[in-house]
Amino acid sequence: MLSLRTLRGASWTITTRLAGRGVDFVTLLILARTLGPADFGLVALALSLIAIIDIVLEVPIAQALTRLPEVTRAHLDTAFTLGLLRGLFIGLLVALAAWPMTIFYHDPKLLAVTLVIALGPIFRSLYSPAMAKYYRGLNFQYYFFADFGGKLVATGLALAVLHAQGGYWAIVTNSIASSIVPTLVSYALAPYRPRISLAAISDFSGFIGWFSSSQILAAFNWQFDRVFLGYHLPKTELGQYTVASDFAVLPTQSVIGPAMQPVFAAFAQIHDDRPRLQAAFLKVSKLTMLIAAPAAVGIALTSDLIVSLALGPAWSDAGQYLALLSLAVLLIAYYQPTYSLCLALDRPRNLFVANLIDLAIRLAAVPAGYAVAGIDGVIYARILLSVVMFVLSTLFVRNLIALPVGVQLRNLWQVVASCVIMAVGVCALRQLHIEQGWAILAQLASVAAAGALLYVACLYALGVRVRSIV
Template sequence: MTAADGASLSARTIRAGIWTVGARLSSRLIDFAVLLVLARLLGPADFGLVATAMTVIYIVEAILELPLTFVLVRLPQVTDRMYDTAFTLGLIRGLLVAGLMAALSWPLASLYGDPRLMPLICTLALAPAARGLISPRMVIFEKALDFRRKGALELLGKAAAGAIAIFIAVSTGNYWAVAAGTISAPVVMMIVSYVMAPMRPRLSLADWPIFSNMTGWNFLSQIVSALNWQVDRLILPIYIDVTSFGRFTTANDIAGLPFQAIVQPTAVPLFSALVNAREKGSLVGAYLKACSGIVMLMAPVMCFIALMAGPVIHILLGPAWASGAPILAGVALTSLFVLPTVPMSALVLVLDRPRLVAFRSLVELAARVPLTVVGIIFYGISGAIAAKAGAGVALLLMTLYSVRSVAGIPIRDQLRSSLYPMVALVPAVAFLYGVPDLTQSGPYLYPAIAVVGLVYGMLYVAGLYGLWWVTGRPDGLESYLAGKATAYFRR
């Protein structure tokens, strides 16, 4: 490869990353906007009922997920027969998911004691079936690092689903609005995909061996990940009413938005940065900076959500959801244990130790399942939140010891890199503790929380840079931002 080719590849990679991150952020913003509108039109019970139905569907869909696109991207040349095989496998998967959910709909409705779940589960099963039938030829654009069409496809699906859901919510005012939005997004994406990447589907399994190896290795990891992701939502509806479950799932979704908007888009850049650092012999320092940077960005966001949960719920969802504030606060606080573990996946992949990712998921599952079962049986939602915290602590400990084993980074140094921004956050958190209940501000709630957020941010930045200066201005995110700020003011 020539220097010009390398520069061209780098430019295309950067553009692909921008489109991927931009599309992900935009689609999450659409989801968030639709959630806010639906929360005003529907109640927690409507969200809880749909969430109960979708929990099992998510688990079955995740377990039966086939990495078809990943296999096709890796192939140097893709033939029509391979595309036909990919389409056929996607169709078989969709029929399996839909058929399995139809068979489970009556037992699940009986288990959760709500007959409305039977038609709801059967209908919602159409969503994963449609997702599996998206045109396999869309992979042509991914192989060329052209993610514009994939981003546009996702945005069109989300926008159409949001419009349909809001229309039905206004017209009927019941839970089928949420279900319609869930189904219509993949259906719209499937239809549009064949406009962007036309193909005449043919049934064929001639090239099944090409896909079989990757599918087999992927199966166990998917089972573990799916159970980790949904175990509390699977058990909770048995022990609590559907309205309370709706508050729990919605609070979880709100607490997860910062991760989807900030953490997930950094996965590819973080991996590339660690690869580059390994080549330069500075992997340890780069990993510690990554840990510190993730905590530095996310900890103040999650602490603000936790301590201002009441006003946040009031503004986003309305007064009818006020009892969900303690749930949001608890879920946001439990996420603090997970923040230092985020860069580990990229590190072990750089060091060619991918089995540690699966092992980490198994450790998390071994801690989460018994804690969740016991916690929910005896304490309901509070027990589910405590189980999240316990699983987070187990995951953190496993990460600390694994990183020390594979990269030789002392646990003391790992803890120091993550505690550094937490110490800087203390003055800002102390300020929030002294703020009175803003939900009593009436019409002044919006400006009040804006002022509180501004002061909170200024105190955090001041604490961060004060601590950075006292510790000798070490190289890191603070020094980078300080340099940018200095250059800007000089101009």
């Protein structure tokens, strides 16, 4: 049985992410129908650079504090100082890279956009380290208040800029405000008087060293396709691709990602109990794929309807990209509980190895895919990489907790079978809708409802019960 506190924590983190994604989605719809793909492409270029720097310099403050048997004032001061140094380095690197990037992409507007967007990760680096007490106690409702409040304020400010004819600055405003406001709120929820000190750096250095090395590679992996395509494609096509990519990862980022925060904390508490950890991983990984697999398959089968209904005819190419990108995301979901397991067992070195392999394949596969089939070829390369990461995940789990690969795969057979049956049913229903000329909204609503019912019914018929997982 998964801990009730873990499930409660997961429900809060999922609620936080879903609520935030819901606000983001509404904001995206409004902005996408008012602005054009070129505006999103411009901001995407700036975000790609900042995302790389942000991820490279990521310092896992909350995770590092969670692993400690006791958190002292010295630990909080050290955590704040590391965050402050991180923010300063982000500002310095962005300032140094912004002008060369503007020249590289031949767009003078990029300079100001990049410098302003950098304020987001700089402020996020100053998040109150005292919030870690809620992380350690699995009390994630406090993160909801900070993050969701920030999303609402950011949306309001973005719409105000849009109303004032600010154009792409509305997207920029939404990006930075959603980081600045939660940081300010965090000090109200977890009061802490900042003090610069590195007295407890020895308790952070080993963990952060491997983690940071892994993040450097991950940063290039996660943004390489956008940077590569940004050089070869017009901003309109890049905007189509980036919006489709953002849509594709919504299920994993909105549900699976946030749920892993309390899972990591729970894994850390039972790290020395091998049988219990094996059982917990099987439950978590199965629950992860129970959610991610049907969502990815469903989006792939209805991508044209989703894009047409949500974004309008100007984004038609995004529907084609979304269908394939959703499949690329499907297997990546399995990496997330593996990621939490590696951190809980103090093995960030495994994450470094995984990202190094990913980078080596990506550097060859993405350009080759583009040379052969354009954007579709890049997406096929991402699908290949998702398969590689899935295989690596199963091997890491086998080595970390002696859980055979065969056991891990058998753990998912009901999910696979149910997804196949759901896909057949959805395809048949869509063909019927086309023949009868149903409206887009009616098609999407009926297909989503029928697919969900068919999937759940298949799981139940194959013996899956929620109580057996949680």
